[in-house]
Amino acid sequence: MNNVLTLIGNNATPLAPAHVECARAALPASGEVDWLAPGHACDIPFESADRAAAEAAVRAALAGIAIDIASQPVEGRRKKLLVADMDSTIIQQECIDELADELGIKPQIAAITERAMRGEIEFEPALIERVGLLRGLDLDALERVYQKRITETPGGRSLTATMRAHSATCALVSGGFTFFTQRVAKAVGFNINQANELLFEDGKLTGAVAMPILGRQAKIDALVSLRAEYGLPAIATMAVGDGANDLGMIGEAGLGVAFHAKPVVAEAAAARINHGDLTSLLYLQGYRASDIIKG
DSSP states (O other): OOEEEEEEOOSSSOOOHHHHHHHHHHSSSBOOOEEEETTTEEEEEEOOSOHHHHHHHHHHHTTTSOOEEEEEESTTOSOSEEEEOOTTTTBSSOHHHHHHHHTTOHHHHHHHHHHHHTTSSOHHHHHHHHHHHTTTOBHHHHHHHHHHTOOBOTTHHHHHHHHHHTTOEEEEEEEEEHHHHHHHHHHHTOSEEEEEOEEEETTEEEEEEOSSOOOHHHHHHHHHHHHHHTTOOGGGEEEEESSGGGHHHHHHSSEEEEESOOHHHHHHSSEEESSSOTTHHHHHTTOOGGGOOOO
16 A cells, blocks of 8 residues: 555543544555554555545544544655754743743743744744843853753654664754754754854853854755755655744655644644654654664
């Protein structure tokens, strides 16, 4: 069969046989169910010339149930390059909002962040405006934010460890700041990290960021450059993010994944994970629970 539909449950909503049978009934021609993780994730192979319509039928059949659903061609599922956003994807916070909290202006900056991530305003000027409001924040505050406010999204370490064990490269490419990407990349297990650089003077933020700003186009460029460096076809790449500045790289990747994403991103991505953790990206690639390296 030429396609595969993956169903992924979560702690709140385990994947039950009833969900699976409901999905199979909605598919035009389905094969035998392959459980990747009993009670949590499975593959259903199916034959269809209109994969999008088949997936839509399954979504309609399982409407209102907190199960993640994704379909893709069988060929080329295992990826050799992962390019991931950091804020609200690999970590659960927006770093710039947490820095703003140190100055007591989180609501003001978070409102701008939300609009930028929804695609309502351009990312680059929004970043310049927000960094300007952080002027005078001392370096110790950044370390304090990282140590006390930043939490990893569950499954991130397993995602990178498992993919790297199968010869994949994992790159953290963020519109945030190198201060955080360097630390998060090391902790979570990314090979590479890229981000914007905050400028300091006498140990305090100047309110400026080094140019050029790494935004939407820079993320696309990073994926394309890494793909060429490793000699990979487009199908061998995966990109994951949650905000509008991730849309370009999500569209460029062999499999673009919207992870707990803003509506504009979820609507455009080939796959979306709304309920599960980051190990869901492994199930999308056909990894079994027994393959996953615990992080």
